[in-house]
Amino acid sequence: MMDARHLAKALADPPYVLGLDDRGWAALLAMAQAERLAGSLAVRLDGLPIPAVAREVLRNALVTAETGRIRALWEAEMARRALAPLRIPVILLKGTAFVAAGLDAGRGRLIGDCDILVPRDRIAEAEAALLAAGWEWVKPDPYDDTYYRTYMHELPPLIHKDRDAMIDVHHNILPPTARTGRADAAALIAGAMPLNEGLFTLSPEDMLVHAAAHLFADGDLAGGLRNVWDIDRLIREHAEIEGYWQRLVEAARRHGLVAHVSRALRLTHHLFDTPVDAFLAYLPRRSDVAFMSRILARDRWGRETQKALRFAFYVRSHWIRMPSLMLARHLWTKWRTRQRSR
């Protein structure tokens, strides 16, 4: 039975698609859309003689990626303008950072929200400044708001009243209640690299650590393939820099995320043949198989397969973010809210 290895192969080795029949193309495109990798696939297949319909679908994705890029960069710029008078540094994260820095990982990337990081001791000021400049809360229910403020590493999402784009303001890359990892926000900020006035990105090694943290600890692994692709692109671009692997080990240790980074390297090497440092990646573990299955759980219609595994990961991702008593209460309250709204 076909799984997302079909898509992984196309990304890793573009000429693979030249042998596809209509059915193979339909599956590839559906998977790419479902994994939000259609833009990245378009970039990888650029220049190859592919069927006209496929070219049209991929070009659509590139247009979407470009509009998203402009939107995310503009949100970052407007946030910079709002926070500059207070001299609060704005560190761009994830997709927004990739496109702002012109990285390969940003080419064709479909960006959702604009993600930024500010120092924790300035977050209240940042919140006030953004609200004063026209941002509003995306109306959460009151329970979610408490959850966000008390337990999470970010403000509840904001949206500007005049623009249709959301901004997520983080003060760390992992929640303080996470079971694994104790990301050192001060170190992230100290190591940040300036882009231009007031805007920064994380250092290359911190960027990788964040991507690994995001892949395993920060979500429920849906969209995992895209995160692994980000990691592949980041490594290929940055590994040439003198001392990169050494600094990556140090960063992973500093943030208590060695296991995550290590596993991320193994997965990307396996999926995309990324050249990785053998010392850091070391021997594969049995649980890698479960992770791999989850990341590849996509069928030729773009549907998620392996539902039992999916539930296990949903629980696991919440387990990682919150100690068990809080987790039980959180899931119970969310379930109750959902029931009431039926």
Place this chain on the structure above:
Amino acid sequence: MMLRYAAPPPGACLRDEAEGLTLLYHRASGQTHILIEPAPHILDALADAPMTEGELLATLAAAFEVNQAEAVGERLAELVAAGLVSTS
């Protein structure tokens, strides 16, 4: 230190005229705006170099015969909120 206003250089926006209104596409933001005078003249004046509100009023009076200070002040604030004009 007085606040200075700046607008995007020519080419940063696409324009079309419609019945005395200006349809404007701002490339950097991807947003479309509909402007009414004196807003388009304000953008033209500020496109060359940043200036204070006082300098702007003088430029507008000289180049475009725009004389209503209050209207200019309001349009300027709107343009800043819309992101078309930045301050330093």
Place this chain on the structure above:
Amino acid sequence: MTLACGPVTFRIGSDWAAPIKALDALYSDYPKPQSTIPHFTVRLEATRWWRRWIAPSIAISGDFRLPEVAPLALGMGLLAAEMAMNLQVALGDRRFLLIHAASVEKDGKALILTGESGSGKSTLAAMLALKGWRFIGDEFALIEPATGLIYPFPRPTSLKNDAIAAILALAPADRFGPLLRDTPKGDLRHLVPPSDAIARMHEPARPTLLLYPRFGAKAAVRDVGKAENFVRLTQASTNYVALGETGFQALTRFVSDVPAIAVDYPDSATAIRTVNRLWKALG
């Protein structure tokens, strides 16, 4: 199954056979696409696994999704499929500037009817298509940014409530899909476009007149200014913002080139007379 309409090919998957069979019947007059690679994949899925059999309920899914779409009962599978296809185009197409409008063509020139639900544009377009005009589309007008031409997308028209009887009087019975009762919009029936429109669905036309019809009001005709037209069309477009600069260029060119007129009409006969008069006046 795969089906193609104008420049778009769809692949439709379903947890049940019935909606696919209904689609096959409705699209029987449409030529099968040469390539089965789809622009969009649509899935009709059971909301829970057991809902394949118990009180079956269809969730619309596909490449592009909206979270708040309510599931439909299995009996409305055809409606679900049509809605799902519309959703994919509305959210995912970037090749054309999409305007929510019905359109017809005569002598290479297109008449485009835009407005809200209930304005009567679908019924009016369907009637014109049965009175010598070529049917171009019901839900979307596809404007090619580079040329300004409109490309046909002649999917079946959804007729609702009173409109069904009105068109039944004009078109042969075999051009209609099944009657769907108690849909979220009342009674609904699909009207398959005339064979000629389907045969010529790859022939573009030059937009020549834009009308804002309003059914159920005293007869009146008013020019719509360029600025008002521009603003209304940005709201009537599902992808204007997503197209960025290309969208701005395409829409400003459109409102500069195509006159816009608001037409209020009390009944279809008046509407058709008015349309013919306005069309003739363009020369």
